[in-house]
Amino acid sequence: MKIAITGGAGFIGSNLARALTNHPKITQVRVIDNLSTGHKANIADLDIGFVEGDIQNAELLDQVFRGADAVVHLAALPSVPRSVRDPLASHEANATGTLQVLEAARRAGGLHVIAASSSSVYGANPRLPKHEDLITAPMSPYAVTKLATEAYLGAYHHSFDLPVLPFRFFNIYGPGQRADHAYAAVIPKWISATLADEPVTVYGDGTQTRDFTYVGTVCRVLTDALLRRIVEPRPVNLAFGTRISLLDLIPEIETAARHRVRREHMPARTGDVLHSQADSSRLRTLFPTVAPMPLEEGIFATVDWLRDSVVGAAPS
Structure with a gap:
C-alpha cells in the first residue's frame, strides 16, 4: 500500500x-x-x-x-x-x-x-x-x-x-512536538519551561479544560x-472523552519532570475555547479496538523526549 x-x-x-x-x-x-x-x-x-x-x-x-x-x-x-x-x-x-x-x-x-x-x-x-x-x-x-x-x-x-x-x-501532544516557537502548544511549552526552571504562562484563570490525545x-x-x-x-x-483543567495539568508535569512548576497568569486570549471534551461514540464504533494512552504515561514520554532533545541540541 x-x-x-x-x-x-x-x-x-x-x-x-x-x-x-x-x-x-x-x-x-x-x-x-x-x-x-x-x-x-x-x-x-x-x-x-x-x-x-x-x-x-x-x-x-x-x-x-x-x-x-x-x-x-x-x-x-x-x-x-x-x-x-x-x-x-x-x-x-x-x-x-x-x-x-x-x-x-x-x-x-x-x-x-x-x-x-x-x-x-x-x-x-x-x-x-x-x-x-x-x-x-x-x-x-x-x-x-x-x-x-x-x-x-x-x-x-x-x-x-x-x-x-x-x-x-x-x-x-507527544514526542516530536516542538516548544521553540511563538505558537507552541501548551504541553510542550510548559514542559520546556519547567525543564529550564522558567515559569509557565497561564492565559486566564487556568480552569479551561482540554481533552488531550x-x-x-x-x-x-x-x-x-x-x-x-x-x-x-x-x-x-x-479523542476519548478525557477532561483535565490546565491547572490540574501542572501536577502531572511536575511529577514527570521531577521539578516544581512556577506559573504566571496573563489575560485570556481572543478566540480560545473555554472547555473541550469529546464524545467518542462515533470513533469507537468505527475503531472498536483502539485504546488511548493514559495522560500520565504520555506526559512522561513527552518529558523524556523534550529533555533528550534539549540535551541533544546543547553545544558540546
Missing part, C-alpha cells in the same frame, strides 16, 4: 510517517511539506520520498499523489492566535489548500482522503461532551478554516463519490483507517 502525507514533516505528520514506514503492509510513503512549520530533520532518518513544496502547487501534488492508494492531509497553518493575527494566510493554507488536495486526489483516480479538522469548530457551543452533530460555533478564523476543510470533504464525497474521512483532532494513539487510528479503508463523510472526533 502506498500512502501520501501532506504536512508530513510536521509534528503529527512525521510521527505518522514513522509509524507507516514500520508497518509491513505499507510499501511506500511520500511526503510533501513546505517546511513553514515542519522540519526536515523530523523525517531525515526515514526511508520515504520527500518533496519540499506547497500544497497550492498542483503539479507537485500530482507528483506526490501519483500511484498512491490514499492521502492523509495534515498540511495546515496551525494556531488560533496566528489566525487572529492573519486570517487570510490561515484561509489560504487550510481551506484553499484542502480544496487543492481534493482536486489532486480526484486527478489521481479518486484517492482515499483522510484529513485533519479540529475540535475548535465547536467553539462557543457550551455543551459537553462535544458530539459531532452539535451546532458548530467557531470563535476564530482558524476554526472556520477547519470547518471548511471537513465541509469540503463531505461535499466531494457526495458530489464526486470521493472516499473521505474527516477527523476532528483534540489537543494532540497522545500522538501515538492518533497514528494508530490513522493507520487503521488507511489499512481498512474507512470511509465516513461525517466528521469523527479523534
Whole structure:
C-alpha cells in the first residue's frame, strides 16, 4: 500500500510517517511539506520520498499523489492566535489548500482522503461532551478554516463519490512536538519551561479544560483507517472523552519532570475555547479496538523526549 502525507514533516505528520514506514503492509510513503512549520530533520532518518513544496502547487501534488492508494492531509497553518493575527494566510493554507488536495486526489483516480479538522469548530457551543452533530460555533478564523476543510470533504464525497474521512483532532501532544516557537502548544511549552526552571504562562484563570490525545494513539487510528479503508463523510472526533483543567495539568508535569512548576497568569486570549471534551461514540464504533494512552504515561514520554532533545541540541 502506498500512502501520501501532506504536512508530513510536521509534528503529527512525521510521527505518522514513522509509524507507516514500520508497518509491513505499507510499501511506500511520500511526503510533501513546505517546511513553514515542519522540519526536515523530523523525517531525515526515514526511508520515504520527500518533496519540499506547497500544497497550492498542483503539479507537485500530482507528483506526490501519483500511484498512491490514499492521502492523509495534515498540511495546515496551525494556531488560533496566528489566525487572529492573519486570517487570510490561515484561509489560504487550510481551506484553499484542502480544496487543492481534493482536486489532486480526484486527478489521481479518486484517492482515499483522510484529513485533519479540529475540535475548535465547536467553539462557543457550551455543551459537553462535544458530539459531532452539535451546532458548530467557531470563535476564530482558524476554526472556520477547519470547518471548511471537513465541509469540503463531505461535499466531494457526495458530489464526486470521493472516499473521505474527516477527523476532528483534540489537543494532540507527544514526542516530536516542538516548544521553540511563538505558537507552541501548551504541553510542550510548559514542559520546556519547567525543564529550564522558567515559569509557565497561564492565559486566564487556568480552569479551561482540554481533552488531550497522545500522538501515538492518533497514528494508530490513522493507520487503521488507511489499512481498512474507512470511509465516513461525517466528521469523527479523534479523542476519548478525557477532561483535565490546565491547572490540574501542572501536577502531572511536575511529577514527570521531577521539578516544581512556577506559573504566571496573563489575560485570556481572543478566540480560545473555554472547555473541550469529546464524545467518542462515533470513533469507537468505527475503531472498536483502539485504546488511548493514559495522560500520565504520555506526559512522561513527552518529558523524556523534550529533555533528550534539549540535551541533544546543547553545544558540546
